[in-house]
Amino acid sequence: MTEKDAVIIGAGSGGLSALRQIKNATDNYLMIDPGPLGTKCARVGCMPSKALIKAANDFHRRHKFQSEGISGAESLSIDPDSVMEYVRGMRDKFAGNMEKVTRKLAGDNLIEAKAKILAPDMVEAGGERIKTKSIVIATGASPLIPSPWREFGDRILTSETIFEQKHIPKKIAVIGLGVIGLELGQALSRIGTEVVGFDMKETLGGLTDESVKKRAIEAVGSDFPIHLGEAARLSSTKDCKITVCYGDHCDCYDAVLAAMGVSPNIEGLGLENLGVELNDRGLPNFNPKTAQISDLPVYIAGDVNGCRPILHEALDEGFIAGKNAAAGQDDCFCRRVPLRIVFSDPQIAAVGYMREELETTGREFVVGREDFSDQARAALEQNNKGLLHIYADNQTARFLGAEMAIPGAEHIAHQLAVAAQNQMTVFEMLQSPFYHPVLEEGLRSALRNAASKLKDKHTQPELLVCGSCPESPLC
């Protein structure tokens, strides 16, 4: 039995990112995954959902056509099954490409089987035992389905099965309105499925800022009914495929889309053989800045660790895990500022600290506010709705975070992420140019609003005085 330098368990986005780092150091590695290859993101996650959302929003826009001078919108129709066929075609391109990338990257070092950890330096796969200097665990996570719900069989859909449906059910209860439930629920509703949304929590898309949340609920609620704050209960009768009850009210559905979060793919993985304590989710403690589990040569990256279950974070964790696994080290890396986006309409996004986090820590901060129902560009495009809140430290004027439910949130959030990553103050942020008319001007308004509320009222002018000008052409 030859000893490997590294074994990567899982060929998803996190595992592939680790693989890239490990390949820089050694060819003596194995990647183990039972398939299907192609990454969750490309197969059933970020990619197909965006194609679906675009089609849904294109169709939804017809409501504005008459006002814009476009006739015939009433003749438009959409066929949910055709949309899904389109989405699958799009998806197959991306997932097929990712599978090719995976096979090319891993080459002969790919074992298509399930892996089991036997010890911190020993893995079993395909009936073989592999001794290894390090292990990267990147098995991902899967949609959570409460075990009592399993009796409903294929009437329970998830993000992993919805895109495979040849016939989209006519009436769907979406249970869980985080990023996945909200994106899929709204899109399904816009392509003509009857959708009702439920979430035990009184929130939508993870928002914690009450005012922003309220506006998001209003806007999304105009697409499809949503019920928040109480658990949905499922049952089945002869007359109805699946009954969903909420409080005293029950209604009949063709299917339920379960979107209540994910559980880590650790069944049969043998984490118990690592010899470290496991928490109530069955996971070991790990350091998000080293990806290391305890002081073992074992690293954990991507959705499986439950820390930041978002693709770009999985890539970062894979990078850290791969670098450390290859070198047998525990080098410590900064994590990027948090950036979360829900591709709903209005889009929901959060950057840096959430409002709840700031309030919990008792930090003194001001809130800069911009109501997008008055935002010029949004109004020009008849898409004016939502609210942007940015948070700034009342002492230092530093930008701390933001929550928003606005059109174009994905773009505003990226600009804000640059500011957060570079620890900029609201005054520094206001020195940038803002074109006209753009959605970003709404961000400027929120920044100005925050600046006006800061303790130190001696606000700095947006234009710097000469002497410290950035080099740039003039006329």
Next chain:
Amino acid sequence: MTEKDAVIIGAGSGGLSALRQIKNATDNYLMIDPGPLGTKCARVGCMPSKALIKAANDFHRRHKFQSEGISGAESLSIDPDSVMEYVRGMRDKFAGNMEKVTRKLAGDNLIEAKAKILAPDMVEAGGERIKTKSIVIATGASPLIPSPWREFGDRILTSETIFEQKHIPKKIAVIGLGVIGLELGQALSRIGTEVVGFDMKETLGGLTDESVKKRAIEAVGSDFPIHLGEAARLSSTKDCKITVCYGDHCDCYDAVLAAMGVSPNIEGLGLENLGVELNDRGLPNFNPKTAQISDLPVYIAGDVNGCRPILHEALDEGFIAGKNAAAGQDDCFCRRVPLRIVFSDPQIAAVGYMREELETTGREFVVGREDFSDQARAALEQNNKGLLHIYADNQTARFLGAEMAIPGAEHIAHQLAVAAQNQMTVFEMLQSPFYHPVLEEGLRSALRNAASKLKDKHTQPELLVCGSCPESPLC
């Protein structure tokens, strides 16, 4: 005759911005404008064009409907005259509001007449002579129409008259393909007008980067024919309202949209009475960082000065002019990094230094490239086209500028403007999070491409090592 502290000539965006600063210092001022009030931007510029472009792009999107599972696109039709009616309605809201703002801001100090400068401390308006401690000139600019073209009368349209047309001509030659010609030409073509575009220069939307320009020409050229690099000649015959010749080829049109730039509104303004030298455009020299003309108590702001004829720059110049006019000073302010956006499809934008400027100054720079025909999010939305080039200093890795013709350029450009304003390096820019799948990932690819080409190949990892982490929550 009482002496005023300040007289503002022109109640457009630049003048109103100056007014806000002057009102902070004194109530003893006058604002003079012959009307119509409401600002060029809101009446005939940025605002109506964006409403038109949105309607045009909504209609254009129908070509993708069938593929997305939406039926009936062939039943859609658009009526250019209805679109313009919609645009006027939208425009009236914004312009009406701006007129109200103007009247409220200026109050009784508004004189609705044409102003003439008699001396650096004397203005005439409405038959009255006004002595003043300072003058702000903010009269704006108007579309340039070569005098021989005046014989064609109302067959020559401009951005100031096109939105007023009750009947949009069936076939229009757009002459000049800078920001205005390109935006209006493409939108008119998409709402069903037959459009042919011409520009004497071999460029589009002001691009100077040959590769980006080429891709822009390809993309826009698929909407309507464009002829670059030779002057268009106009004539009129009995059989044809207006004939446009280009090289050996002539064709008949219903109207010409003249979009060859603007000329400053200085006729009868009395600039010759300032006692300073005027250049061949009839304008005095001025300092863009103080807005001051020579050492006179006279300041010039906005499109009239020809420096940076863009709304947000006019506001900055108004701020500088107003502050200095009120205080009788020449305080020097930094100008923001240049940011130019054309709302075409693909959008065209430039930030910081243009490529031509960098080449002219002999600066050593690398080009980071991203082809958006392969960009994931753009492909998911069937809008994958165009090219992004970013320029970085080969010694310092500092981001210097960018030119692009890509979907969502307006957003990418704002993120880049933050980087330019803060003199960030490409490595610092890569430390920010990029979500997936977003257009901004195309920017990241271009940044990585630039980083890989830098002289100092010791590239910094995107994740900082611990010790210098920005404060932010972890899991």
